[in-house]
Amino acid sequence: MTWMEQGACRGVDADQFFPEKGSAGGHHKVVIEQFCNVCSVKQSCLNFALDNYELGIWGGTTSRKRKDLRSKRNKQ
Secondary structure, rough: OHHHOOOOOOOOOHHOOOOOEEEEEEEEHHHHHHHHHOOHHHHHHHHHHHHHOOOOOOOEOOHHHHHHHHHHHOOO
């Protein structure tokens, strides 16, 4: 079983993790609190998104947050 099959978000409509551009940040917070913060594979999900430049919410982060994390990681 891959980490994706173990995610707390499995079976949830993917649109929840790809809010429309310009939508309120409150949507991100709700999704992260409901799924990501209780997920046993959160770190694997985040690593995948960091390595593959994914859009949307992954591993409890937004695309913007991951851009910052990548920048910090590349400086190390």
